[in-house]
Amino acid sequence: MSFYFVRSLLPAAVALTLVACGKSAPDQAASSGDLTVRIGASAPLTGPQAHLGKDNENGTRMAIDDANAKGIVIGGRKVHFELISEDDQADPKTATIVAQKLVDNKVNGIIGHLNSGTAIPAAKIYSDNGIAQISPSATAVSYTAQGFKTAFRVMANDAQQGQVLGEYAAKNLGAKKIAVIDDRTAYGQGLADEFIKAAQANGAQIVAHEYTNDKAVDFTAVLTSVKGKKPDLLFYGGMDAQAGPMAKQLKGLALNVKFMMGDGGYTPEFIKLAGGAAEMAYASLPGVPLDKMPGGKAFADRFVAKYQPIQLYAPYCYDAVNVMIAAMQKADSVEPAKYLLALAGI
Secondary structure: OOOEEEEOOOOOOEOOOOOOOOOOOOOEEOOOOOEEEEEEEEEOOOOOOHHHHHHHHHHHHHHHHHHHHHOOEEOOEEEEEEEEEEEOOOOHHHHHHHHHHHHHOOOOEEEEOOOHHHHHHHHHHHHHOOOOEEEOOOOOHHHHHOOOOOEEEOOOOHHHHHHHHHHHHHHHOOOOEEEEEEOOOHHHHHHHHHHHHHHHHOOOEEEEEEEOOOOOOOOHHHHHHHHOOOOOEEEEEOOHHHHHHHHHHHHHOOOOOEEEEOHHHOOHHHHHHHHHHHOOEEEEEOOOOHHHOOOHHHHHHHHHHHOOOOOOOHHHHHHHHHHHHHHHHHHOOOOHHHHHHHHHHO
16 A cells, blocks of 8 residues: 655664762573563553554563573673563553562663653652663653653654654645644654644645544544544644544544554554555654664564564664673673663763
8 A cells, every 4th residue: 555654764773961869770690690680661561552562562572582692791791681561551640660670679670661642751769769761752842851860762752753754744744734633642642743743834724623532442433523624734742542543533434534554554454454545645754764774684684484474663662682691791890880871971
């Protein structure tokens, strides 16, 4: 199907200058004398976004398995990496409970959370305990703008992604009248706001800005309202679980507009849910495309053979783990207080 990807050429990572933090997870010795290093991970493993969460978990697990196969030595001891995975259900409140649980389990670092709405509140807990957090997928500006010295991401933020989307809609697609719907999450709302600013700066008119939520499945009322404004493009800020049905219902209402999303719709699940309505839809990717990553094809082949087709963020989870391990190796320590500075340098 003609499902278009708008690729951002902006920087793909945001690093924070940091100093060594106070509390840290202690090194844990296995009975064999090896050093056990716990890597925490959190994503929605149940609910509408479970396919994305499992994708993240598998990408993280594959990196850990690969690291263990290498027999990495840190601080003079062979390291065994262990995955501690938790389900945050894409819910901010659950995310804080999960974050504290991971802290109590004395993890040496965190890969996650998947959603901006969960990564943002969890970041304070990790910061308070001096534990490094690398999100493979949270794009909200406020995630790293909170000022926590422990919070990192491996892709661009929504100010960058929204700018590219807004410019592309107005310039490349020639959209003059644009309707916007967002799911009111930290991700969806933040991306929609940045898209609106960029679209308006490039001459487009925002004729409607409507809202839904990240659990909705029926968009008839909001789409009917949008239809009356006669837009030539509809932008949705949210994830594929809503974007797919929304695109299908657009077609059912004979609303003949271009449909555009951010990375939340850059998935095979969107095409599955939207069916024929996925034709001529547009989505952006704020990370480096897999086919442009060194070793990208080999990663994809191994991942699909071991797990299932990649949904979206698995490659970024894999890289996030390897960045964290590289920082530990550079600092010759698995303690966050010691490897955080090396992490910032990477």
